[in-house]
Amino acid sequence: MAGAIAMRRVVVKGRRATAESPTVRRILIAVVTLFFGLFLVMPLVVVFHEAFKRGLSAYLSAFQDPYTQHAVYLTLLVAVIAVPLNTIFGLASAWAITKFSFPGKPLLTSLIDLPLWISPVIGGLIYVLLFGRHGWLGGWLIDHDIRILFALPGIVLATTFVTFPFVARGLIPLMQAQGSAEEEAAATLGASGWQIFRRVTIPKIKWGLLYGVILCNARAMGEFGAVSVVSGHIRGRTNTMPLQIEILYNEYQFSAAFAVATLLCALALLTLFLKFIAEWRAARQLAAGSRS
Amino acid sequence: MSVELKNLSKAFGRFAAVQDVSLPIETGELIALLGPSGSGKTTILRMIAGLEFPDAGKIFFEGQDVTFRSAYQRRAGFVFQSYALFNHLSVFENVAFGLRVLPRRSRPSKQAIVARVGELLEIVQLAGLGRRLPAQLSGGQRQRVALARALAIGPRVLLLDEPFGALDARVRKGLRQWLRAFHDQTHLTTLFVTHDQEEAFEVADRVVIIDSGVIQQSGSPAEVCANPANDFVVDFLDLKPGQTGWDG
Numbered sequence: 001m002a003g004a005i006a007m008r009r010v011v012v013k014g015r016r017a018t019a020e021s022p023t024v025r026r027i028l029i030a031v032v033t034l035f036f037g038l039f040l041v042m043p044l045v046v047v048f049h050e051a052f053k054r055g056l057s058a059y060l061s062a063f064q065d066p067y068t069q070h071a072v073y074l075t076l077l078v079a080v081i082a083v084p085l086n087t088i089f090g091l092a093s094a095w096a097i098t099k100f101s102f103p104g105k106p107l108l109t110s111l112i113d114l115p116l117w118i119s120p121v122i123g124g125l126i127y128v129l130l131f132g133r134h135g136w137l138g139g140w141l142i143d144h145d146i147r148i149l150f151a152l153p154g155i156v157l158a159t160t161f162v163t164f165p166f167v168a169r170g171l172i173p174l175m176q177a178q179g180s181a182e183e184e185a186a187a188t189l190g191a192s193g194w195q196i197f198r199r200v201t202i203p204k205i206k207w208g209l210l211y212g213v214i215l216c217n218a219r220a221m222g223e224f225g226a227v228s229v230v231s232g233h234i235r236g237r238t239n240t241m242p243l244q245i246e247i248l249y250n251e252y253q254f255s256a257a258f259a260v261a262t263l264l265c266a267l268a269l270l271t272l273f274l275k276f277i278a279e280w281r282a283a284r285q286l287a288a289g290s291r292s
Numbered sequence: 293m294s295v296e297l298k299n300l301s302k303a304f305g306r307f308a309a310v311q312d313v314s315l316p317i318e319t320g321e322l323i324a325l326l327g328p329s330g331s332g333k334t335t336i337l338r339m340i341a342g343l344e345f346p347d348a349g350k351i352f353f354e355g356q357d358v359t360f361r362s363a364y365q366r367r368a369g370f371v372f373q374s375y376a377l378f379n380h381l382s383v384f385e386n387v388a389f390g391l392r393v394l395p396r397r398s399r400p401s402k403q404a405i406v407a408r409v410g411e412l413l414e415i416v417q418l419a420g421l422g423r424r425l426p427a428q429l430s431g432g433q434r435q436r437v438a439l440a441r442a443l444a445i446g447p448r449v450l451l452l453d454e455p456f457g458a459l460d461a462r463v464r465k466g467l468r469q470w471l472r473a474f475h476d477q478t479h480l481t482t483l484f485v486t487h488d489q490e491e492a493f494e495v496a497d498r499v500v501i502i503d504s505g506v507i508q509q510s511g512s513p514a515e516v517c518a519n520p521a522n523d524f525v526v527d528f529l530d531l532k533p534g535q536t537g538w539d540g
Contacts, residue, residue, distance in 0.1 A: 182377075182379075188363050188364070189389050190393055
């Protein structure tokens with residue numbers, strides 16, 4: 001804290017030793033602003049512009065389409081299943097990694113990132129290879145009349161796979177920095193494992209957890225590649241919002257495609273806003289923790 | 293409550309932190325575990341509390357084997373070096389924590405908790421600060437919250453890990469005298485860990501000197517100074533050759 005104040009004072013008085021010259025600084029800021037505008041803001045503006053080009057009624061009529069309605073419903077349903085699953089998996093793996101030491105821990109830690117390294121299409125393909133008609137478990141599934149591919153379970157599996165790292169990734173650094181002294185204190189005061197988790201751990205990590213859940217949710221609703229491979233694109237049955245947007249676009253229903261896209265964009269903006277708040281609160285929580 | 297450690301050993305990987313430590317502790321004793329950092333004294337304290345489990349040996353509370361009881365079953369009052377206060381809870385709620393997590397049938401009523409916490413804050417001279425958050429307290433105040441929190445569960449033994457380590461000299465002196473006075477009133481069996489011999493000699497009835505995970509000597513401050521057991525004790529206490537007795 002004292003360090004930050006001292007540093008601020010130096011900045012007010014004059015340039016820090018590590019600061020760039022004003023010209024370099026201006027060029028860097030210009031490049032970042034240009035990039036930001038061109039690649040992030042402009043597409044967003046285009047989406048909203050295209051969606052509302054033919055007026056509000058055309059925009060709203062896009063949502064009258066039962067297939068679109070079903071796509072919105074399916075996307076929400078998948079997120080409602082996948083996000084809680086990954087919240088539990090993420091908490092469990094962050095807990096295991098930060099509270100215990102066991103052989104193979106570094107391997108597990110890097111395996112959590114696996115879905116981020118590989119293309120989502122591969123993520124979807126894994127399930128096709130496993131559960132498809134000619135896959136390892138395909139024959140057995142057909143014999144028992146269980147549908148995984150081209151049905152809800154497949155979409156949920158693919159989404160869960162792709163969004164697995166977000167919660168754990170958000171929690172591990174936070175939990176590592178906080179250590180387990182407070183949990184130990186709670187144990188000596190007679191708290192059971194569940195009481196420690198609920199009364200000490202959850203309040204300590206809640207903003208980091210929320211941050212991870214928000215990111216996980218955003219990705220779950222927006223996932224295209226992996227879901228595209230396993231869903232089969234059956235209208236009104238296995239089409240999620242991103243897939244529906246693609247279909248509408250390919251059928252030259254531009255207004256409708258962009259209208260559905262605005263829903264995803266609104267979700268992204270909301271996510272950004274929540275993420276900003278959660279990040280800010282998590283940083284404060286971390287600072288409060290390190291001050292004791 | 294009496295505590296007995298029998299042939300305790302504990303290793304972390306290949307590092308033998310504690311080796312064959314045996315120590316009987318009488319009810320009402322005030323003992324300092326004194327030694328350089330890395331000597332294993334904190335590990336011994338953590339094993340008594342149930343935060344660490346020995347690889348070999350046994351721990352008895354009042355003659356009862358508690359070696360494999362968990363921390364929450366043992367309910368030893370433990371004060372952590374870094375205090376480990378619950379930062380999201382007020383001072384009041386920190387102290388009340390041990391009462392609130394009791395099973396419903398033995399949990400005191402709300403009024404009883406308020407009364408008990410008020411009493412404890414009075415004892416540690418923090419009355420009126422119940423609504424503050426730990427972040428709004430000084431180091432010495434946090435230390436006293438940690439003490440009140442540990443005492444709230446009515447522990448039969450009080451364990452303190454470097455209780456005065458992170459405080460400035462004046463506050464440290466005050467807390468030392470407070471701990472001694474508190475012990476004289478309550479006679480609660482107390483062990484504290486320190487690397488500061490002056491602190492150990494001033495506060496404790498008995499000093500247990502530890503190095504490399506092994507007890508080097510155990511006795512009253514006067515005994516230890518008069519008859520140091522070995523070269524390590526002479527060296528660590530900085531006793532000059534020919535010096536007899538400890539003059540304070």
